[in-house]
Amino acid sequence: MKKLRAFAACLAVAGSLVVSAPTAQAAGACYQSGAHAGYSPTYTCAIWRSNHLWSMYGSATFTGRDNTTGVLGAGNSWFVCQRKWVVKLEYGPIKNDWFAYTLGDNGYWGWVNAAHFSAGGNWEPVPGLGICPGGFGETANYPGDQPRGGTRFDLSGPDHESNVSIN
Template sequence: MSTPAAQAAGSCYQSGGQAGYGTTYTCNIWRTNHQWAMWGPGTITPVGNVDGVLNAGNSWFICQRTFGITLTYGVNGSPDLVNNWFGYTLGDNGYWGWVSATHFSAGGNMQAVPGLGYCPAGFGDTQTYPGERPRPVNWQIPGPDREKKIQIS
């Protein structure tokens, strides 16, 4: 059986329902990372999650959106990855959160993740929405992913 072109290129693809959501998307993450908990349409509250973990490989996501925060990530002298798009998912250890587009296998700097649906209006605008899990304790800025630079706009 051959792999669909979008899948082979690393783009996300629609993959059915998960965790009570009717539509979810499967995407490839190139590195294990921690999710972020963020909310707010204007004034953003960015906090790194030291508890939520999403392992490298294929994972399902609900949707993606931008926030008023831009993450720059670089590894061992590699070119910087820069993005303000985030995908929402349930981590491998049961915490909900946002994963920076810099960790997706597809897409470019400051661009949406190809094939991942967009969040509906209001999704992620308050601390309690979507609200599937309470915020874990032990949060820190800029987060455990060792981001090189965080710009809050």
């Protein structure tokens, strides 16, 4: 009986150690990664699929431009910051209105929807990625974001998202 009680006490102690252990950072969360293209800090994040960058500016009077120019491949990429936009994107069960700013693999600047990141939840910012300062992205001439030709903005989404809306 004493051995049984001793064993039960050991299990209780071991169980409390497991429960009280600190939780690990979410898999796929972003982390600070130094300076890129004149921005510091920047953040490295995992993208689960190749996608196009959105070119857009303004919140009060939203203007979208050429949302198919920039391209970003799957894997790790660096980002400047993230912010919430009036564009709401649904890609299957994944839904988000947060976008992160980066330089595409083909040399065009733009915004990647949080639905393409490996970490995060619906309608939430990407974990570990910094928030853009107030006013960032509010004009057509913020650093780098120059659309290639015209004012085409395809609301169906550049990556065939099931539902894209401006709210």
